[in-house]
């Protein structure tokens with residue numbers, strides 16, 4: 001270690017940036033916090049920024065804490081690649097894991113088309129059905145039943161069921177598990193617990209250690225769940241492609257392609273399941289070059305791998321993220337009775353007891369919107385994406401990983417005063433009320449600094465579905481039910497600092513008894 005530190009200290013182009021010596025030139029410092037302190041690197045980043053200022057280097061990774069750096073790194077049209085150390089494992093041919101934004105663009109557009117706001121709105125009934133199912137399941141967890149509902153498990157179950165209802169052929173029916181404890185939900189949870197181990201497994205290309213790549217991959221905490229998912233998804237693909245007439249799918253897609261998204265006809269294209277849709281779209285350019293007689297439904301191995309990887313990735317990308325935001329919001333609401341009362345009053349006024357309400361109407365409710373934004377701000381989304389360039393005036397050599405965790409934006413006291421306090425009211429103020437003028441040059445538009453879904457060319461493609469689910473979930477949950485937590489929630493506790501960034505994975509799940517408010 002000493003030789004490595006000495007050698008690197010004097011000749012490396014990044015040596016001008018500050019940082020603790022051991023962290024600057026070896027992996028051991030960072031690995032200690034992640035592996036021995038249970039993913040504690042994010043917390044240590046905060047400590048190091050207080051010592052070294054707005055940027056410091058840790059093993060070729062330059063980390064910033066200035067919210068303005070976020071806008072420069074995740075800018076529209078940014079050409080930064082994703083960090084291979086973080087994305088080389090798992091579903092490697094998925095959009096999420098594709099490092100070069102240009103390589104990812106075509107497949108990203110296909111996903112964005114599938115999850116467009118228009119398509120999500122047209123599938124409202126399918127999403128609503130799953131949320132209604134959750135509410136009706138929750139109703140049986142009355143105090144008299146003696147068993148409380150575990151919301152840490154209930155939310156991922158509901159979110160996975162929505163995804164499968166929208167995209168896949170074989171429903172998971174997670175919500176039908178008596179205690180919301182379907183083995184698959186538990187498996188995803190336990191594999192995600194040690195996610196940071198992945199950062200320290202050498203990639204297949206790494207010298208020497210790469211020879212042990214099979215062994216290293218077996219240590220990947222996600223290996224177990226990825227193998228199980230791959231098998232399940234392969235079966236799904238085979239069954240759905242046997243069932244669906246691809247010529248019909250092709251005609252329906254060609255029909256959509258003829259119209260701009262806004263002017264698309266009221267066709268039943270929203271019914272096209274994900275795999276045939278994705279397969280047809282990735283084959284479209286090749287087919288256009290080929291003559292019509294060469295049209296083929298053949299599923300080659302490369303495309304099969306892509307479909308499987310996309311199926312795996314979407315289940316990961318679209319499950320814990322939404323479930324975590326729901327859990328964070330509900331925990332805070334149950335701790336802050338005044339905030340909860342204001343939300344319930346707004347919902348009661350907008351939603352008659354015997355009536356229905358659409359998601360688009362829910363989206364117009366200002367306090368519900370503020371609660372959702374605050375839940376997203378304090379659940380942070382994906383916290384450690386990364387990306388050579390000039391950032392904040394610093395010339396950074398090619399090959400350096402640069403990044404800023406979303407937590408440094410969401411918890412910046414100049415953008416969000418008292419940042420660890422759950423305060424939906426901050427979103428109701430006009431943009432000029434947040435003091436950006438002083439340090440950020442112009443008035444703050446707080447929305448600009450809500451970066452839960454990331455920004456730029458690699459931002460989240462599931463944002464419309466996620467927003468839709470959050471509105472429906474918060475709306476239905478607090479209009480239809482009264483929740484009493486089994487353990488009183490402390491209004492002064494901060495989920496972020498007490499439970500790290502993802503309370504989904506703590507040992508004390510949020511359990512509640514329910515009482516029906518309206519039918």
Ligand code: HEM
Nearest residue numbers: 095096317318321322381382385453454458460461462466
């Ligand atoms: C509250 C819910 C969600 C949050 C907070 C969230 C957050 C994020 C973030 C921060 C990224 C960027 C990650 C990176 O740079 O590596 C991302 C990417 C992505 N998300 Fe989401 N996400 C959510 C829901 C969803 C859903 C429901 C889906 C799918 C149905 C989805 C699909 C994706 C995909 C495919 C990417 C990769 C995009 C790319 O690499 O170009 N997400 N998401």
